[in-house]
Structure formats: C-alpha cells, structure tokens
Amino acid sequence: MPRAVKSKAAPARKPKGKLYAMPEKLKEGTVLTDLAKGQWRIGPSIGIGGFGEIYAACRNGEKNYDAVIKCEPHVNGPLFVEMHFYLRNAKLEDINQYKHQRGIKTLGMPHMLAHGSVDINEQKHRFVVMPRYGSDISKFVEQNGKRLPEATAYRLAIQMLDAYEFIHNKGYVHADLKAANILLGLGKGGGAQAYLVDFGLASHYITGVFKPDPKKMHNGTIEYTSRDAHQGVATRRADLEILGYNLIEWLGVELPWVKDKLLTVPAKVQKAKEAFMTDVSAALKPLFPKGVPAAIADFIKYVAKLAHNEAPDYDKCRCYFLNALKQMKVANSGDLDFKLKATSNNNNNSSPAKKATPRGRAKTNKLLKADSSADDIIMSSEDEKEDEAFKPSRKLSARAVAQSRISPRLNGAKAVASPKKRVAPATPTPKAASPNKRARLEPDLTPKTHGSSAKLNSPALSLRAARSGKTTINNDLTPQARPHKTYEFNVELDVSLDANVIVNVRRKKKGSSDNKNGTPSNKTTSASSVRTPNAETPTRNVNVRKVASGKSGSSPGSGSTRSPRTPAVTVRKYRH
Numbered sequence: 001m002p003r004a005v006k007s008k009a010a011p012a013r014k015p016k017g018k019l020y021a022m023p024e025k026l027k028e029g030t031v032l033t034d035l036a037k038g039q040w041r042i043g044p045s046i047g048i049g050g051f052g053e054i055y056a057a058c059r060n061g062e063k064n065y066d067a068v069i070k071c072e073p074h075v076n077g078p079l080f081v082e083m084h085f086y087l088r089n090a091k092l093e094d095i096n097q098y099k100h101q102r103g104i105k106t107l108g109m110p111h112m113l114a115h116g117s118v119d120i121n122e123q124k125h126r127f128v129v130m131p132r133y134g135s136d137i138s139k140f141v142e143q144n145g146k147r148l149p150e151a152t153a154y155r156l157a158i159q160m161l162d163a164y165e166f167i168h169n170k171g172y173v174h175a176d177l178k179a180a181n182i183l184l185g186l187g188k189g190g191g192a193q194a195y196l197v198d199f200g201l202a203s204h205y206i207t208g209v210f211k212p213d214p215k216k217m218h219n220g221t222i223e224y225t226s227r228d229a230h231q232g233v234a235t236r237r238a239d240l241e242i243l244g245y246n247l248i249e250w251l252g253v254e255l256p257w258v259k260d261k262l263l264t265v266p267a268k269v270q271k272a273k274e275a276f277m278t279d280v281s282a283a284l285k286p287l288f289p290k291g292v293p294a295a296i297a298d299f300i301k302y303v304a305k306l307a308h309n310e311a312p313d314y315d316k317c318r319c320y321f322l323n324a325l326k327q328m329k330v331a332n333s334g335d336l337d338f339k340l341k342a343t344s345n346n347n348n349n350s351s352p353a354k355k356a357t358p359r360g361r362a363k364t365n366k367l368l369k370a371d372s373s374a375d376d377i378i379m380s381s382e383d384e385k386e387d388e389a390f391k392p393s394r395k396l397s398a399r400a401v402a403q404s405r406i407s408p409r410l411n412g413a414k415a416v417a418s419p420k421k422r423v424a425p426a427t428p429t430p431k432a433a434s435p436n437k438r439a440r441l442e443p444d445l446t447p448k449t450h451g452s453s454a455k456l457n458s459p460a461l462s463l464r465a466a467r468s469g470k471t472t473i474n475n476d477l478t479p480q481a482r483p484h485k486t487y488e489f490n491v492e493l494d495v496s497l498d499a500n501v502i503v504n505v506r507r508k509k510k511g512s513s514d515n516k517n518g519t520p521s522n523k524t525t526s527a528s529s530v531r532t533p534n535a536e537t538p539t540r541n542v543n544v545r546k547v548a549s550g551k552s553g554s555s556p557g558s559g560s561t562r563s564p565r566t567p568a569v570t571v572r573k574y575r576h
C-alpha cells in the first residue's frame, strides 16, 4: 500500500461541525497503487465534494490526466457504496454490451477504472479511479440565471432516463440526480453526452411491500428528494420524480418548497411534495403562468400515477421529451447547447404549452420511436481492469461503516444536524440480492399512489435541517447503539421500530435467595415497571424508561399505526 505525503500521525480530518471524516490531502505527484497493481499519479485537485476530494490523475508514466481519483477516509460510507455499485453493475464491458443490445451509441453511465486503499498521514483512505469528464451542468445552470435552454433540459432528461434504465435494470436506483451530479463528456463527442455521476446514495430498490424506513428518511438533496425517499424507501418512480423536480428548475421555475423557504424542515418539504403530486395539473399551473409545457406535465403526471414497485415505461417517458424536441424542431444530437436564446426560457419556453396549444397534448401522447442516442461514440481511453479478487473486509462493511455513523441524539436543539454534514453513509450491502429475488419476497400491500396520510409530524423529522443543493444522508436519525451490556431475559418487548427506550434489568446474583429461579432482581429507578410474580418466570421486574417523547402517527403502506419514534413500550411476560 503506498504511503502518501508526510507520515505525521493525525486523525482523519474532521472539520468542526462535520460529522463525517474529511480526507487527508494528497500531494500532487503522489503515486497510488490500485488493487490490480496499476499505478496512478495524482494531479491537481479538481473538486471537493461533500464527502471527499477529487483529483485529476493519470497512469504513472503517462502525461494525459484523463482520469480522476476520488479519495475518502475508509470509514466513510458513500465511497464504499459507490465503489461497490461500480464493481457490481458498471463494468465497462457490461455498459458496452448493454449499448450494443439496445442499439444505442452512447450512454451516460460512468465506470470505474480501478480502486484501492492508501495510508495518508496514517489514516486509511479508499480511492476509486474513474474516467475524467468535463464540466458539470450546475455551472451552466448558474451562468444562465438558474435555468437551461428548454430543448437542452429535454435532451438531458432523455439521457438521464437512459442512465436510469440501465441502473434500474441492475436493480439499483441512483437517488441523487441534480445538475452538480451530471457531467459532460470530454473529448470528441463529449459535449453531446452527459454522464450521471455520484453513486454514493445508490441502493437496491424495493419491489415488494412499501415500508418506510426512519433510518433513511429524507436522504438525498432536499429540493429534489422524492416523496418515497422522504419516507426512506428506494423506488424507481422516485428517481423519475427527482428528475421531474430538476426539470422544473432547469426551466427557470422555483420549486414551491424552495419559494416558500421550507428547505430547512424536511417534513414540510415532504408535505409540500405530497400536495404537489396529488394534483399535478393544479400544482404546475401557477408555476408556468403562460402555459405548462406539455412534456413536463405529461411526464410528472405519469410519475405521479406510478405504483411504488412498478417498472417505469422509459420509452414512454423519453417520448414525451422527444416529441417536445420534434415540435421545437431541435435535433436530439450534436453538442448540448447551454446558451440561452433571447426569446426562450421565459418560464414558459418556446415549446407548445398546454394552455397555448391544446392540441399539442394529443400530439405528445403519440409515441415516437425512441432513439435517445447522440451521434458520436464516446469511449473510455482505458479498459476497466476489474479486480475480481477484491472482497470488502467484513469488518469494514459492517463495523467500520457503522463507526462512521455519528448520530446526534434527537431530544434537544443540539440534535439539529447541519445538512451539509455527511452524517452517515447508507448502510453498505456487500452482497447484493438480485432484483428478481427481491420481487419474490413480499406481496404488494401498498396503495398505488402516495396517500396524503403520510406521517409528517414526527418530532424527529422536524428536528433535522437540510441545506439547499447538498446531498444529505440522514442516518443521523438513528440513535447510536448504547454501549451498555446486554442481558438475556425472558420478557417480550413490543417496541415500535427504533423507539428510544432504556430497559434496566438487574443481573442475577449467584446464590441469592431471591434468585432461586434464575430470576434477576431489578432496579426500580425508572418511570414504569412491570412485575412478573410467576415463579417460573426468570425475570420478575423490568423497568422501561422513556428516552424521548413523540407523537403517534401512521405510516402509509406500512400497516403500522405507530410512529417509528413513538417511545411507548409494551412489556409482556414471556410464557414457555
């Protein structure tokens, strides 16, 4: 393992206020050796993401910095997740085969060139090597006063749908599409194809029952987080919804929850999105006073109708945008044009709007033959050399990642985590279950659309804040495991998921007359206690103390009538 920079012992940099470790700096010229013994020279830093640093890089001995190296402390989860996503799903040969099968020339899916570990200042870091891409789209959005040319927005939508289709085919969702995570290609034809990067939030989507997961609630970038992601559930329709919110913004329209300054309260954003998606037509109307673009209306309405476990019709979605391009007489090929025309993008753009041209709608529903590929082929300069032998250490996959979780307690103002903090990674799953396997797991018990009955009022949810434009991973909602000893005792606790309770049980004293039946006697310091006088029962007295108070609520589709944060606990005697 190469050793980089000076060997002064230091903890992984953890900037004040950040709950995840930031990487040590890599010096330009440092050579890293990947797991397949390939050597990479570090070039200048080209960006710092929320979680790590990104450097230009080249093969040692070469001069062309056509790769990038993303480096993060080993304990950080997102790069672990991203690396495994690439290892399992995005090998260059898989991507090429997919393109061949589909008859498409380009696909905005990045791949990994190499990966490995490096000690920097005695801190173990993980790095992945990827092809270097060009500018990210957010720069153009900013330059244009927070908008893109309408046709370009539609072309990007088509390209992102292509990438989604590939990712979803592998059983995963991306969950964090935004302009900053869309990069243009480099080199010949690079300007015609955009790539979806940053798979730090990628996870398996569900195909069975819809079960809200408090540990993952609100993951993503708050403006665009889907309603399902607000509930901690990974679905394919969620990816499409995220794209829909981005599209609205790319057309120069402020999203209602941005306009209303709700971003610091995820539960309010969630509520606003639920309302928005319940009546898409009514919600879009005031956003586009001169007429809602048909492609946007049709796409978002389609997404709103999708069931949580339904496979999207990607062709149908692409056709909404292809039809719009056709009507705008813009070819879906050549370099993406980021220059605003003087007449376009007046929040209503130049495409036929529903209000202006009622007939436009009928036209857009007529599906064109989907051909989203641009004309040029962009190939990586390097073939990916996978290290098949790589196996993540068990220690890392389960424990180290768990260690990186720093979960502020929720009962107090201190619990408000800065959204900029990458608090905890999504739990890595080293062994992926195939999507088909998952499909067999459980029947669909969930209503097709989101109910307005989503649990929005949990105090835990409103404690969190989020910051505009930044990816947030909200495992900080999960209280850290208490370091207390665990005793085995035979009472059954019906505790709603993730409730904060402390259970005190005094350990049995050897030879104690009180414990002839092996029954531990108990402390009686807590708020409530349950006596089990039956002599056959080893445990006589268990104390259960509330840690935090909360409200009850119901989670749609979960079948549960209690908030995951509800601290109420039922203690029952366990009968043999």
Ligand SMILES: Nc1ncnc2c1ncn2[C@@H]1O[C@H](COP(=O)(O)OP(=O)(O)OP(=O)(O)O)[C@@H](O)[C@H]1O
Residues within 6 Å of the ligand: 046, 047, 048, 049, 050, 051, 052, 053, 054, 068, 078, 130, 131, 132, 133, 134, 135, 136, 180, 181, 183, 197, 198, 200, 470, 471
């Ligand atoms: N392959 C690449 N080629 C060129 N630039 C890249 C590449 N990957 C990332 N970047 C640049 O670095 C920035 C951060 O990358 P990335 O989003 O992957 O990092 P992150 O730490 O996960 O950040 P985030 O806070 O957005 O999650 C991107 O917006 C982009 O500008």
